[in-house]
Amino acid sequence: MKTVELNGVSKSYSEGQQDESRRLSVLKSVDLTLQAGEITVLIGRSGCGKTTLLHMLAGLLEPDAGVISPEGIAEQCGVVFQDHRLLPWLTVEENLSLALRHRRDLDASEKRRRVLRVLKQLGLEAALTKMPAALSGGMAQRVALGRALLLEPELFLLDEPFAALDALTRSDMQHLLLPLTQEKPITTLFVTHDLAEACLIADRIIVMDQGTIRTDIAVSQPKPRDLYSPQMRELRNTLEQALDIGAPHLDAPSNKYRDTGQDHA
Amino acid sequence: MVRNSSRNNWWGKFLLPALLPLLLLAVWGGASAAGWTNTFLLPSPWEVLEAAKDLGSKGALQEHLAVSFGRVLAGFSISASCALLLAACHHSMPRLEQFMSVPLEAIRVIPPLATVPVLILWLGIGEASKLAIIVLASFFPVYLSTRTALSLCDPKLMQMAHTLRLTKLERLRLITVPQILPGAMTGLRLGFGYAWRALVGAEMIAAAAGLGYLIIDSEELARTDRVFVGIATIAITGLLLDAIFRRLLPQDKRQGALKGVF
Ligand SMILES: Nc1ncnc2c1ncn2[C@@H]1O[C@H](COP(=O)(O)OP(=O)(O)O)[C@@H](O)[C@H]1O
Ligand SMILES: [Mg+2]
Numbered sequence: 001m002k003t004v005e006l007n008g009v010s011k012s013y014s015e016g017q018q019d020e021s022r023r024l025s026v027l028k029s030v031d032l033t034l035q036a037g038e039i040t041v042l043i044g045r046s047g048c049g050k051t052t053l054l055h056m057l058a059g060l061l062e063p064d065a066g067v068i069s070p071e072g073i074a075e076q077c078g079v080v081f082q083d084h085r086l087l088p089w090l091t092v093e094e095n096l097s098l099a100l101r102h103r104r105d106l107d108a109s110e111k112r113r114r115v116l117r118v119l120k121q122l123g124l125e126a127a128l129t130k131m132p133a134a135l136s137g138g139m140a141q142r143v144a145l146g147r148a149l150l151l152e153p154e155l156f157l158l159d160e161p162f163a164a165l166d167a168l169t170r171s172d173m174q175h176l177l178l179p180l181t182q183e184k185p186i187t188t189l190f191v192t193h194d195l196a197e198a199c200l201i202a203d204r205i206i207v208m209d210q211g212t213i214r215t216d217i218a219v220s221q222p223k224p225r226d227l228y229s230p231q232m233r234e235l236r237n238t239l240e241q242a243l244d245i246g247a248p249h250l251d252a253p254s255n256k257y258r259d260t261g262q263d264h265a
Numbered sequence: 266m267v268r269n270s271s272r273n274n275w276w277g278k279f280l281l282p283a284l285l286p287l288l289l290l291a292v293w294g295g296a297s298a299a300g301w302t303n304t305f306l307l308p309s310p311w312e313v314l315e316a317a318k319d320l321g322s323k324g325a326l327q328e329h330l331a332v333s334f335g336r337v338l339a340g341f342s343i344s345a346s347c348a349l350l351l352a353a354c355h356h357s358m359p360r361l362e363q364f365m366s367v368p369l370e371a372i373r374v375i376p377p378l379a380t381v382p383v384l385i386l387w388l389g390i391g392e393a394s395k396l397a398i399i400v401l402a403s404f405f406p407v408y409l410s411t412r413t414a415l416s417l418c419d420p421k422l423m424q425m426a427h428t429l430r431l432t433k434l435e436r437l438r439l440i441t442v443p444q445i446l447p448g449a450m451t452g453l454r455l456g457f458g459y460a461w462r463a464l465v466g467a468e469m470i471a472a473a474a475g476l477g478y479l480i481i482d483s484e485e486l487a488r489t490d491r492v493f494v495g496i497a498t499i500a501i502t503g504l505l506l507d508a509i510f511r512r513l514l515p516q517d518k519r520q521g522a523l524k525g526v527f
Contacts, residue, residue: 055424058427058428059427059428060424060427060428075430077428078428079425079428081421081424081425083421085421085422085424085425087422087439087440087443089443098426098429098431098439099429101429101430101431101435102429102430102431102432147429148428151428151429151430
């Protein structure tokens with residue numbers, strides 16, 4: 001298990017394709033520690049920079065400034081994206097095997113054994129030979145989860161993995177994730193904009209707003225949790241306050257609702 | 266239901282498409298038999314068939330066909346490999362693409378036949394100038410459809426591949442190639458058709474054999490029946506080759522927005 005740290009990490013994007021001078025500053029000198037074996041939930045409005053932060057941890061983006069340590073952690077991470085990103089021309093088994101291709105130390109039978117074991121853990125045995133198009137949204141996302149777990153990551157990164165699922169399936173997935181992460185703790189960053197989801201699975205909740213970290217709350221209640229217990233209600237209230245839910249800044253509406261439109265997609 | 270639909274299939278796939286050619290043939294034959302046609306401008310179907318038999322029995326038709334086929338194959342191999350290579354280069358080097366864009370566009374809109382005089386001056390009247398015509402005619406369908414297929418590749422899949430630690434070669438083989446295959450294959454099929462169509466133009470240049478030569482030579486000898494034999498051979502062979510090509514096309518397994526593009 002590894003503790004992962006971000007120190008003074010900043011990132012900006014050029015706003016127009018021509019105009020390099022006008023840049024949109026997305027992350028503003030972020031300091032963040034992901035404790036070893038903990039699930040850190042990053043919560044914030046659409047467009048506040050969550051995906052950008054996660055992509056930098058995954059090595060898909062370079063920070064403009066700041067450091068991520070330990071060095072080379074990107075090489076040891078497993079990522080679940082919001083969409084499943086399965087290759088449509090491969091079966092579920094072949095898609096999962098992709099995650100083991102780089103393992104020259106394992107022979108073919110061991111690789112197959114691991115694929116089957118992950119399928120079983122996720123209740124996907126029946127999907128082995130199916131094509132991704134034949135899977136439901138929840139099943140496809142479970143395959144994506146399995147694919148990331150097959151990497152045996154030191155750092156597990158999930159970017160709103162259940163946001164595109166219906167409420168029932170989302171709840172199933174949350175309950176599936178808990179035992180997986182408790183059996184074998186992995187340092188995890190879980191991005192979401194769903195308060196209930198954050199309360200259910202987090203060991204620590206980070207509230208982000210317009211590229212800076214607003215609040216950092218440790219959550220010590222044992223899991224599984226009852227969302228309607230007094231402690232959870234209180235946590236929810238705290239989060240709602242931190243996110244300004246129900247108390248709009250009438251003087252700065254344009255900033256607050258600077259939305260990317262992802263929610264309506 | 267099943268029988269009905271399979272009969273429907275048979276009807277739609279073979280009988281219906283065959284109907285119009287047969288009808289035209291019948292009209293042509295009827296008009297010839299009734300003496301309504303000028304036999305020099307439009308010989309009768311049996312005269313054309315007779316001419317084909319005559320050319321076939323001497324082995325001349327087969328030889329013309331073989332020579333033409335060889336030329337198309339050689340020219341198309343050159344243009345297809347250049348087009349695939351250039352599309353790949355342009356995809357990975359946008360600056361190079363911008364740099365080459367104007368001349369490339371210009372060449373694309375010039376009809377290959379218009380370049381014949383220059384090609385003869387530069388390349389002589391041998392095989393090289395004939396191949397050049399075929400290359401010019403078949404390069405762009407392959408280049409353009411491959412280039413488009415490459416630009417439609419989903420960058421999100423590449424991010425995924427990165428996180429799975431796939432090597433560059435694996436990413437190319439497992440992700441890029443399957444994504445561009447349907448588009449590139451359709452381009453190859455179109456390109457091959459264009460190469461075949463450019464044949465007569467290519468063989469207008471001092472050829473001594475080939476279907477294009479057969480047509481031009483027969484015209485000069487006022488053998489319209491043989492002209493028709495040449496045209497029919499090009500048409501029938503082209504259709505057959507295209508059918509084979511379509512068989513070889515991979516099934517389109519892509520999903521969503523990419524499904525059925527090209
Ligand atoms: N490649 C990019 N180019 C320009 N702007 C981008 C790019 N990616 C994201 N952005 C912008 O950066 C901001 C943060 O994006 P993102 O990290 O995706 O937010 P979140 O995941 O929290 O919704 C948004 O305003 C978005 O429009
Ligand atoms: Mg996001």
